[in-house]
Amino acid sequence: MALSSSQAPILVEDSSLEGWKVIGSGGFGQIYKARHRQWGCDVAIKLLHYDDGTSASLLRELDMMRRGSSPYAIQVRGVFRGRVPSSGLSTQLGLVMELMERGSLASLQETLYGAPPWPLVFRLAHQVALGLNFLHSLSPPMLHLDLKPSNVLLDFYLNAKLTDFGLARYYRSVTRVSKKDSGEEGGTISYMPPEAFQVSYSPTLASDIYSYGILLWSIVTGKQPYAHAKSSLVRLRIPEGDRPLLDEIRVQAAGRAGLTGLIELMERCWDTRPKQRPSSLECTTETEELYKIHKHAINDAVHQVLKKLDQREEETMIEQIGRVHITQASAGERFEEVNIYDNAPTGGPPIQEMAGGCTANQTDNARVKDPPSFGPASVCYKSSVCPIGSPSPSPSTERSSESSTAKPSQQSFRPHLSSQYHRQFSSPDTFQIHLCNVTGFQHGNNNIMHIQVMDPSDRKRHPTAPSRVDLPPPHPGSWKDKTGGVG
Template structure:
C-alpha cells in the first residue's frame, strides 16, 4: 500500500492565537491554539529538543500516514508560546482531539469501556497499525501505548506520536534517569528490545498492541506497582499481564481476543501475527449492530460530560465548611452548598503537608496538571527524584513560592488524582 506524500507546513506565532496548555510530560508540553487562517483549533506538541532537522524529518514522515485511524499532522511550529519563559522552541502541529487519550479514558472510567466500544477500539487500533505497516516503506510506531492513542468526539481512536518516539525518547534517555514516561513505555516494550543492539521491526509494534488491548479489556495498567527493574527482569523470562482478569463470559468474542493478545506478546517475535492477521480476529467481534456501538459511546460520553460539572462531597472540606453544613465527617452523596475558597484550599494544603508528602502517589500527574505554574527546571528536578516523597518535597517548594493560587491549583489536582486520600484527610478534621 502506498500513500500520497504531503509536505509539512511551517507555522509560526503569526497564525496562531488563543493558546492554552492542555498537557505536559517528560517530552515537553502540549498546547491547543486557534489557527487564524483555517479558523479551527489545532494541537501543538512542543518538544524539549533542539534537533530541528530530525524534527522536520519526523514531521515529513508522519504526513505520509493519511488514514482515518491516524492523527493528522499539519506541520511544524517554530516560535515562542504566550506566557512561556523559554526561548524560541519547536513542535509538531496536529489536529486537536478534545476527548483526550485512551489512557485518560480508562482512568476516568476506572475499568474497561462497554464491550461494543472496547471491541471497536481494538479494531481501530489494528486498522491504524496495519496501515502504517503496509506503507511503502513501512512506518513503525515504536511507542504504542494508551497515552499515544487519541480519541475524537465520537470516541474513535487515532494513533499519535509514531516516529516522534525516537525524538522524545532520545531526550528522555539523555538524563541517565528513568522517568515516569519511560516507565510507561517500558511495560509495552517487547523483551527482545531490552537488548541494546536490537533494531525495531514490525513485531515490536505487534507485541505492544497485545499489551494495549489487555489494558482496554481490563481497564488496568500492566504490571501496576511493579518496579521497573523487576519488569526488566521478568518480562524476558515470560511474565505477561494476567489474562484471567478478562472474564470470557462477559461478551461473545472475548476468548478469541484473549488468544490473540497472547499470540501478539509471544516471546518469539517470529510467532507473532501480522496486523492483517489481527484484523481477521477483531473484525469478527465488532458488533454488526451500529446501534449497540452508538449506545455504548453515548453511555461513556454521558459519564465523561457529567464529570465535567465541578462538585465536592463533604469529605473534601475542612472545618469551616463543615460548620456551614452542620455536619462532621464524610457523608456519602451530600454536596457542598458552596465551593471551597482559594484561602481554604491553601490552608488545607499547608496543614496536611506531612501526610501528603508521605501518601501522594500520583506526583507526576499532579505536576503536569499544574502546567506552567511549575518552572521547567523544577519539573526536571521532580522527575529526577527516585521516590514520590522526594518528588513532592521539591513540588512543595513551588507551592510555597507560588502563594495561594498555586496551592489551590494543587488542591484541585488532588481532587482529580487522589480523591480517596483527600477524603481520608478531610474526614479526620474535628
C-alpha cells in the same frame, strides 16, 4: 534535514494562534491547545523539550506523520514557529496537528475508573489494528515502536487514532545494534517486547505486534500492566515469559460473546517468539469480525460514555467553583476572627500592672474575673489596676461599659495609660516580685489573668519604706473603713 515529501509543510506563526492552554506533556515535550484565527478551529501544537539547533528530530517526526497519514493516524496540519505566551523562551518549533477533543485512551480509563462498555472495547481494538496495519503496509513499512494508551487519541465520538511518531522508524532503515549506543530506550518498558531487553536489538514488525497485544489487555481491563512493579523487575521478568494476568478477563468471557477470541489474539500477539506473532493484517481481520458482533450496540455505548464524560466535566467545574467560594469564605472567617480576638487579652507574655494604691471599691471590683473592657483613662475597669486617687466607677457605669458591644482594642487603651502606672513584662519562667503598698496582684498566662487581693493583715513594712504614708479617704461602706495609715 530535507523532507521526503515534495510538498512543503504549512508554516504557522504565533500571531495566528490565540487562547493557548496546556493539555498534555511528556518526555517529548508539551502539547498545547490553541485557536487558529484564520482557520476558525482549535488545533494541537506539540513542542519538543530538546532541539539540536537543526530541528532534525522535529522534521523527522513531521515526515513520519505526513507519510503515515490515514483515517486512523493523527493528521499533521503544519509546522509551528514562534513564541509560546508566558513561556519566556526564544522562538520554538513544533507540530500543528488536528485536535482530538476527548483526549487519549489513558485519560478515558482514568475518567471511567476502568474499561469502557464492551462494544466500545471491540471498536477500539479494531481501530488501533487498522492504524497499525496502515503503517506496516507503507513502502517501506513504518514501525511505531511506542504503542500504549496515551498514544491512542480519541475524537469527539471516541474514534481512535494513533499518535506520537517520535520513535517511529522505517523498517529498512533500522540499523541500531545497541540501545546504549543510540541513547534511546525504544518505548515504554511495560509495552516493550522481550527481545528489546537484549544487548543487541533490531526492531521488527513483530515488535509492534507484541506492544499491540499488551495494549489489547489494557483496553479490555482499563488498567496498566505491571502497575505496581519496579521497572528493574519488569526488565527481568518479561524475557522470562511473565505477562499480564488473564484470570479476571476469563471470568468475564464466560458470558461475553467474542471476548474469548480477543483473549486468544492477545496471547498470540505477546508470544515470546517474534515469528509466532500474527501480522497486523491478521489482527485487523480478526478484530473486525469480533467488532461486528457488538457493532449494533456501539451508538448506545458511545452515548453512555459521552454522558459520563460530560457529567464528570460538569462536576469538575462545580468543584472548582466551590473551591473559590470556600476560599473566599475562609478568608472572611479569618478576618472576622481577627476582629473578635483583637480585644481579647491574648498574645505576648504575661503583663503585670501596679500602682501605689487604689480605693476600696476598685479592689472589690478586681475580684471579678472578666475579660477586660477598655475605655477612658478616668474610669477603672475590672482587669486593670487604677492609678492612685482616681475615682471609682459607679455601678451604672460598670453596667453600661459591660453591655457595650463596641469595645476598642488594647492598642487604643495604651496611649491613655497614666504615668502613675508601672508595667512589668516577664518571661514565662518562674519569677519573684517584692510588693509594697499594693492592694492587688494580677498574674496568669496569655489567655487568663488571675486577680488576687492582698489581705491587709499580711502586709509588712519594707525596710526601705517610709514610716507613714497618708492615703486618700476611704470610700463609705468599704471593708477598708479604718483610721491610720500603713504600719
